Amino acid sequence: TGPLKDMNFAVQEGGGPRILYQFKLESPAVSFRMSGEKAGIIDIEPRIGILYINGSLDWETKQVHKLQVESLDENGNRVKGPYAVTIYVEDINDNPPEFNQTKYYGVVRQNSRPGKPFMYVHATDRDDPTTPHAQLSYNILHHFPNPYAEMLFQIDNATGAISPSRKGSYYLDPQKQDNFILVVSVKDMAGTTTNAFTSSVDVIITVKESLWKAPPIIHIKENSTQIHPVNISKVQSNEPGVIYDIFEKEKLPRLPFSISENGDIYVTQPLDREEKDTYSFFVVSKDNTGELVDKPLQIHVIVEDINDNPPVCQQDLTVIEVQENEMGGSNIGTVFATDMDKKDTLNSRLHFQIQSQEPEFPSSNLFYIQQDTGTLQLTGRSLNKRDSAKYFLKVLVTDLKFETICDVEVHVIDINDQIPIFKISDYGSVSVAEDIPIGSVILEIEATDGDEPATGSSLIIYQVKEGDPNNTFIIETDSETNRGFIRINKAPDFETIPVYNLVINATNPEPLVEGVHYNSSSLTMLKVFVTNVDEPPVFRKPFYRTEVSEDIPVNTLLMTVEAYDPEGDSVRLSKVFLKDMQRKYAQYLACGKILFLQKSYLLVEEIYSIEVVVSELNNAGQKSKVSLTLHLRDVNDNYPQIATDYPTFFCYPVSGGERTLIRATDADEQFFYSKFTFSLADEMNTRNNWEISKFNATHAYLSPKHGNFEEKVYDVPIILNDNGKPPLENKVNLKVSICKCSSENSCF
Numbered sequence: 001t002g003p004l005k006d007m008n009f010a011v012q013e014g015g016g017p018r019i020l021y022q023f024k025l026e027s028p029a030v031s032f033r034m035s036g037e038k039a040g041i042i043d044i045e046p047r048i049g050i051l052y053i054n055g056s057l058d059w060e061t062k063q064v065h066k067l068q069v070e071s072l073d074e075n076g077n078r079v080k081g082p083y084a085v086t087i088y089v090e091d092i093n094d095n096p097p098e099f100n101q102t103k104y105y106g107v108v109r110q111n112s113r114p115g116k117p118f119m120y121v122h123a124t125d126r127d128d129p130t131t132p133h134a135q136l137s138y139n140i141l142h143h144f145p146n147p148y149a150e151m152l153f154q155i156d157n158a159t160g161a162i163s164p165s166r167k168g169s170y171y172l173d174p175q176k177q178d179n180f181i182l183v184v185s186v187k188d189m190a191g192t193t194t195n196a197f198t199s200s201v202d203v204i205i206t207v208k209e210s211l212w213k214a215p216p217i218i219h220i221k222e223n224s225t226q227i228h229p230v231n232i233s234k235v236q237s238n239e240p241g242v243i244y245d246i247f248e249k250e251k252l253p254r255l256p257f258s259i260s261e262n263g264d265i266y267v268t269q270p271l272d273r274e275e276k277d278t279y280s281f282f283v284v285s286k287d288n289t290g291e292l293v294d295k296p297l298q299i300h301v302i303v304e305d306i307n308d309n310p311p312v313c314q315q316d317l318t319v320i321e322v323q324e325n326e327m328g329g330s331n332i333g334t335v336f337a338t339d340m341d342k343k344d345t346l347n348s349r350l351h352f353q354i355q356s357q358e359p360e361f362p363s364s365n366l367f368y369i370q371q372d373t374g375t376l377q378l379t380g381r382s383l384n385k386r387d388s389a390k391y392f393l394k395v396l397v398t399d400l401k402f403e404t405i406c407d408v409e410v411h412v413i414d415i416n417d418q419i420p421i422f423k424i425s426d427y428g429s430v431s432v433a434e435d436i437p438i439g440s441v442i443l444e445i446e447a448t449d450g451d452e453p454a455t456g457s458s459l460i461i462y463q464v465k466e467g468d469p470n471n472t473f474i475i476e477t478d479s480e481t482n483r484g485f486i487r488i489n490k491a492p493d494f495e496t497i498p499v500y501n502l503v504i505n506a507t508n509p510e511p512l513v514e515g516v517h518y519n520s521s522s523l524t525m526l527k528v529f530v531t532n533v534d535e536p537p538v539f540r541k542p543f544y545r546t547e548v549s550e551d552i553p554v555n556t557l558l559m560t561v562e563a564y565d566p567e568g569d570s571v572r573l574s575k576v577f578l579k580d581m582q583r584k585y586a587q588y589l590a591c592g593k594i595l596f597l598q599k600s601y602l603l604v605e606e607i608y609s610i611e612v613v614v615s616e617l618n619n620a621g622q623k624s625k626v627s628l629t630l631h632l633r634d635v636n637d638n639y640p641q642i643a644t645d646y647p648t649f650f651c652y653p654v655s656g657g658e659r660t661l662i663r664a665t666d667a668d669e670q671f672f673y674s675k676f677t678f679s680l681a682d683e684m685n686t687r688n689n690w691e692i693s694k695f696n697a698t699h700a701y702l703s704p705k706h707g708n709f710e711e712k713v714y715d716v717p718i719i720l721n722d723n724g725k726p727p728l729e730n731k732v733n734l735k736v737s738i739c740k741c742s743s744e745n746s747c748f
Helices: 166-171
Strands: 007-012 018-022 031-036 042-044 050-053 064-072 078-090 103-109 137-144 153-155 161-164 179-187 198-208 218-221 230-234 243-248 257-259 264-267 278-286 297-304 317-323 331-334 351-358 367-369 375-378 390-398 403-413 426-433 441-448 461-466 473-477 483-488 499-507 523-531 544-549 556-560 571-578 586-588 593-596 607-616 623-633 648-651 660-665 677-680 690-694 699-704 713-721 729-739
Touching: 007 018, 031 042, 031 078, 042 064, 137 153, 153 179, 161 166, 218 230, 243 257, 257 278, 317 331, 351 367, 367 390, 426 441, 441 523, 461 473, 473 499, 483 499, 544 556, 648 660, 677 690
Parallel strands: 007 078, 103 198, 218 297, 317 403, 426 523, 544 623, 648 729
Antiparallel strands: 018 050, 031 064, 042 050, 064 078, 137 179, 153 161, 179 198, 230 264, 243 278, 257 264, 278 297, 331 375, 351 390, 367 375, 390 403, 441 483, 461 499, 473 483, 499 523, 556 593, 571 607, 586 593, 607 623, 660 699, 677 713, 690 699, 713 729
16 A cells, blocks of 8 residues: 555456555545556555455466556545556466478488588467567477488587487488478477477478489590680589689699689680690588588599501611512511500501612512501512612601601611631641740631621631540630631640640631531641640748647647649759747658747747749759648737836825726737736735726726835735636736825826
């Protein structure tokens, strides 16, 4: 209750009759009067001022009711007012959502992009759109058929946009299933409460073949005279408004293709098949953000051949050699030509024809050429070099449009049908001394050959066929004159072979033709007498070498030197020169035996040379020498020692921490003392006064262990081991001085 004044009320729709307020009368007012949008159910009790609703308000019919209230006196005159009374109707969720169609139909393309809408469903709710009562949420209830575990379609719960799911983008195929029914539901209250109103509708979806597909292989004739660019194909995305682009698979200086904004593909210039016969590139579609809409399509282009290339001779001049005895019909060679037009097509098919032959003697058609292969053959007879040594042919090579002349030169080659014939069948005899120098010419021989000069058919090779078992002789041919020179190849030996009965043959490097054979005309005889020469004795070996250990026992036999006289005379080994040895280490005995006399200790060198002289017993002037080499191997027979390169001392008084470097050495080879071991002898209280530590393989540090040393010389016994094979150990007393030092750090 309260006085009459402007007032606002909020009233939920529905709910039936109710009292809103009671206005109090103020004298002289005796009643109230209401006017305005009463909707037939809003009024005021005039005597007592009760504002009431006699029914239910409906938000969907009217959301605001504007009223005027005034007070009246007994005469009906206004006392106060009119005052505005406004009733705001509050919405309740009393209306279910409704689709704007009873059934929906949509079309989706195969391979459409997942999440890209191809249709929408739409529903409305009459409740207050500013409240959750009218906030709608879409969902797919059912999916008929549903061949997979996952749905092939999805819906945006806020907008009702239907699109393929990721699985649907991959699996939708009109060949397998071209129709689907989706049951789509819509809920108010944003679908968040269980008592929300729900409606549903059927959505019939037809799956159609994808528009985005690669065209068939594109064929373009080369060297087109059309005005470019020329449209050669077209692609179309499943989505409208995409941006098309081309990118190449091959890295070319310039790709001769382009694509328009509506997907038309163009070739931008004439193509040359001989330059490149195929092209491969990709077409892509993108949205306005640059993201790919569809998978790239690969485009294949084949450049078709036209006959635009003439035949080309593979050689400027084709030279063919033919022997005289080649039979008619023989293949003598091939004329090669090429055509850059496409292989195995009529454009590159070549025909061959002999256009002319020079000379035309003895016939104008000595040659025949196979028209499809270019194989050249003799016609009916063999060629004869006496008729002509060369023939010149013009061969016409044609394709369907062009022709070319190829030059051919046929050389007639002489055949080896003549054998070499010696001018003299027996050259008699010659005498040579057994000491004749190697390479000496003892005789010149000659044969002739009737074949063509300066060829393999007429060149003569001389060989000793019989009578030379040791290859004592060799025959060289002068290729210009065909004369042969018999030379000494090895020193002859009168004592071995005093007479050689040589049979010499003459042959050609080129094989003789069938039916022709070498005979006695190609043979000659020669007798060679070897004259005896008194030769010096000869050692059995060119040199002698032996190796022994340096600890070899005295009087050990080292080696035996043997010699003989080629003429069979007696020989003697008369002297031995022991260089730098002074006969201390080896001695010569009878019969060439060398004895080891004395141990060397390697005082001078490891390798010693000995010269032995042999002479004929009856002719001391005929003598020879041989070298003997004696190699002494070292053994580990020297004890290690302390090197005395410099005195060992410590400055007095000893403060501790000092050390000095000592070095071990050994007279044996490095192999035996590569690693020394140093230790202190357990005597004279040494180990309490000194300590030793290894520095490397040959050096060690010696240092005092305390400072209680007197100023004198100490003996420090050190044990050295050379670790050789066998190992040798030696105890060495090292003299160590404890002395007052000068400023230069040396003992007074």
